[in-house]
Amino acid sequence: MKKQYDVIIAGAGVAGLYAALNLPGSLRVLMVCKRELTLSNSALAQGGVAAVVDTTHDNYKLHIADTLIAGGYKNNLAALEVLVKEGPGDVLHLLSLGVDFDEDSSGNIQMTLEGGHSRRRILHHKDNTGWEIVNKLIERVKALPNVDIHENAQLCSLQKAADGFWGFLFEKGEMAPVFAPYVILATGGIGRVYQYTTxxxxxxxxGITFASDMGARIKNLSLVQFHPTVFATAPGGERFLISEAVRGEGAVLLNCDGERFMHRYDEREELAPRDVVSGAIMQEARRTGSDKFYLNISFKDTDYLKNRFPNIYARCLQEGVDITRDKIPIFPCQHYLMGGIDVDLHSKTTIDGLYACGECSHTGVHGLNRLAxxxxxxxxxFSRRAAADIARQAKPGYQPMSEPSPIRTEGIPIPSGLRTEIRDIMQSCHFVVPNPAAAREGLGRVERIRGMLSSGSFAVTPEYVEVKSLATVASIILREASGQEENRS
Ligand SMILES: Cc1cc2nc3c(=O)[nH]c(=O)nc-3n(C[C@H](O)[C@H](O)[C@H](O)COP(=O)(O)OP(=O)(O)OC[C@H]3O[C@@H](n4cnc5c(N)ncnc54)[C@H](O)[C@@H]3O)c2cc1C
Known part of the structure; x- marks a missing residue:
């Protein structure tokens, strides 16, 4: 059965949820997410959200300057000004929606410091800020009568028609077409293209693959951020983040000999931006011939640590590390994507009616490296801005004139092992330190996989869509990284 809406939002992280909240109640909105509502990068965010809320000790110029320094001055200044000047309003809106940011004993919002910030401007909820925000937003969106939320519903195809978009949604074992004149892609990042990711x-x-397949401009996809302090689990284990805020609260980095080493690479030492710290760890690994590194905060008060970082404390304990006594084994890991589907200041892509926001988009605010x-x-x-732009144009209740083109639901399944192969290629060809020769070598291999997947013999299933997406983003990243693509600015 075909279904129709005024807006389809693909994704239920912070970007998708906040877009839904900001669309007018007169529009029929479909919000889909491919797993449960709380499985997203947003829900994993630990450190917090940066905003100039305390105007006595902080100002916009400082936040902009810090972001420019972290981004190597390659940021889009117009987008950055929008971010910094409008952001505090959105963060205060979260407060009014019931988000419980930590307060000090006098009831003032507590701000923490993170690498690259010159002021304490990170609002947080202990060390699970994302979980707190996502859950409060979910409560609010669930209460909206105009929004249909479908969890475990994967968008498997998106087609541009003359009057809007046809998507194919895989839900409860069935593939069904769905139409809307406007689509917001809020499908998040690409971390799973790496073997080790947070x-x-x-x-x-x-989402990036759907947009790219429709011909939207994709930009700076090779600008991948590697977080320096990720718990170094045994090979094959899921890695997890040790938030920047731990360094913000004084933790030090140690090499295999238990020595601090950051002073050799940057005067900001542990509080240098992520790319600098990750790069320093790789150089120090070469110097010492060891990939054993540690983060130490055990010298702080035990109760303070348990209260300030309850999740990190509990998660490390599961791995046998007590952060109040032990050094935490860490190593850099894929963490964030600066590039994505290129958008303007209203989150519009280069395709009419198609919007993108959150991690899948490229607004240019981060430049070469995102500030924590x-x-x-x-x-x-930028999700609020997408919603506002759609609200200005949408005509509620539009009936489609177009028809979807059928998609291939019959065919052979994809061979096993492709995800692992793509991840191995990315891990060895585009990790922390750029290496155009390795990227060229890896590109040939992922292009062969991508070519095979596009050959037309495979059934379009959720598994096929994910593996084809991994192959697509890997090949765009490696094409850029090897200097064969014009998308990098
Ligand atoms: C461990 C960790 C810690 C972080 N800490 C911070 C922090 O402290 N501060 C900060 O500012 N940032 C932090 N980040 C980054 C930040 O969390 C993300 O960049 C941001 O939350 C992305 O939000 P999003 O809405 O764009 O995507 P996500 O939150 O990842 O949501 C993506 C959504 O898209 C859906 N989706 C994807 N594909 C499909 C499909 N085909 N069909 C249907 N649905 C689909 C998913 O199901 C999901 O609902 C952190 C990231 C990680 C991983």
Whole structure:
């Protein structure tokens, strides 16, 4: 059965949820997410959201300057000004929606410091800010009568028609077409294209692939951020983030000999931006011939640590590390994507009616490297802007004139092992330190996989869509990284 809406939102992270909240109640909205509502990168965010809320000790110029320094001055200044100046309004809106940011004993919002920030401007909820925000937004969106929320519903195809978009949704074992004149892609990042990532299982780059297949401009996809302090689990184990806020609260980095080493690479030491710290770890690994690194915060008060970082404390304990006594084994890991579907200041892509926001989009605010805690802010500001732009144009209740083209639901299943192969290629060809020769070598291999998947013999299933997305984003990244693509600015 075909269904029709005024707006389809693909994704229920902070970007998708906040877009839904900001669309007018007169529009029929479908919000889909491919797993449960709380499985997203947003729900994993630990450190917090950066915003100039305390105007006595902070100002817009400083936040902009910090973001420019982290981004190597390659940021889109117009987008950055929008982010920094409008962001505090959205963060205060979250407060009014019931988000419980930590307060000090006098009842003032507590701000923490993170790498690259010159002021304490990170609002947080202990060390699980994303979980708190996502759950409060879900409550609000569920109460909206105009929004149909479908969890475990994967968008498997998106087609541009003359009057809008046809999507194919896989839900409860069936594939069904769905129409809307406007689509907001809020499908998140691409972390699962790497063997080691902090990202949730949904981060397979589906939205970027749909947009790219429809001919939308994709930009700076090779600008991948590697977080320096990710718990170094045994091979094959899921890695998890040790938030930047731990360094913000004084933790030090140690090499295999138990020595601090950051002073050799940057005067900001542990509080240098992520790319600098990750790069320093790779150089120090070469110097010492060891990939054993540690983060130490055990010298702080035990009760303070348990209260300030309850999740990190509990998660490390599961791995046998007590952060109040032990050094935490860490190593860099894929964490964030600066590039994505290129959008303007209203989150419009280069295709009419198609919007993108959050981690799948490229607004240009981050430049070469994202400043910590600016991405939740970006997801809020630019999803609201997408909703506002759609609200200005949409005619509620539009009936489609077009028909969807059928998609291939019959065919052979894809061979096993492709995900692992793509992840191995990315891990060895585009990790922390750019290496155009390795990228060229890896490109040939992922293009062969992508070519095979596009050959037309495979059934379009959720598994096929994810693996094809991984192959697509891997090949765009490696094409850029090897200098064969014009999309990099
Ligand atoms: C461990 C971790 C910690 C972080 N900490 C911070 C922090 O402290 N501060 C900060 O600012 N940023 C942080 N980030 C980054 C930030 O969380 C993300 O960039 C941001 O939340 C992305 O939000 P999003 O809405 O764009 O995507 P996500 O929150 O990832 O949501 C994507 C949604 O898209 C859906 N989806 C994907 N593909 C499909 C499909 N084909 N069909 C249907 N649905 C689909 C998913 O199901 C999901 O609902 C962190 C990230 C990680 C991984």
């Amino acid at each position: 990202n949730s299982a949904i981060a397979t780059g589906d 805690s600016n991405s939740l802010l970006e997801a809020l500001v």
